[in-house]
Amino acid sequence: MKRQTAQRRAILDALEHAPGPLTPQEVLDAARETHAGLGLATVYRNLGTLEEAGEIILVHLPGESARFEVAGRGHHHHFRCQTCENVFELTASCPVAVLEGVTLPGGFAVKHHELTLYGLCPSCQDG
Amino acid sequence: MKRQTAQRRAILDALEHAPGPLTPQEVLDAARETHAGLGLATVYRNLGTLEEAGEIILVHLPGESARFEVAGRGHHHHFRCQTCENVFELTASCPVAVLEGVTLPGGFAVKHHELTLYGLCPSCQDG
């Protein structure tokens, strides 16, 4: 990452303004709003580069392919709308924090966790 | 599923005795203990058939391909060991149950959730 390109700015901008983590295809769609003609290979390349640089992080939801979000937003979880299928970052306090560092009955030592909530987002609850 | 075959019995037996949900490849490995010569295509076919029949259910962990477990075990979550990479079914009470049916700040109506815990299983904590 030795040069600053319009493509990379568009990609990072798309991630910064997204309501949650995006798939490479979603990044492409969003970034093309500011940089028409952007290619999918360029998206993949830059996602890799930005991840190595620590500017974005890889996020996995159950049963889905990779997503990315900007780094440094602290511990949080995600909400996936069953209707519009969009994924949102949640800011509510983590209900599983109490398990960190605990050893469960059975002898399982918990180091970290992934929680995904499913339901209806605000836009999909009307009508 | 009109006939009862030794292959299907071996597959279901493997799932019933597993400590957690298994991938198709893991099912193959385990079921070959009781039925050597079992083929991977047969495993996929029977997993599909058993799922349609409601005897097993599909389970997804973040970033991993499909797993299956026997149905009817009620609400629970899974633990993945960072060392041996095995997945275990947890019997401890769900720490996220309180969120069911709740509408979070921001207007997200929670219908269900997926929680995966990561850490060290009992066997991998020694040494």
Place this chain on the structure above:
DNA sequence: TCTTTACTGATAATTATTTATCAGTAAGAA
């Protein structure tokens, strides 16, 4: 036991995602 056909194993094909290739473009130092 005989007969039908659902089921099986091996492997080719498919699907979805990600990576490699390569000629052309443009960032930014000189």
Place this chain on the structure above:
DNA sequence: TTCTTACTGATAAATAATTATCAGTAAAGA
């Protein structure tokens, strides 16, 4: 402005997971 080469877009190739194909096998009713 010029020059070097990192970066880009289009597309082919590679990967991994799952499904289809097909000749042979075996479950179970007659």
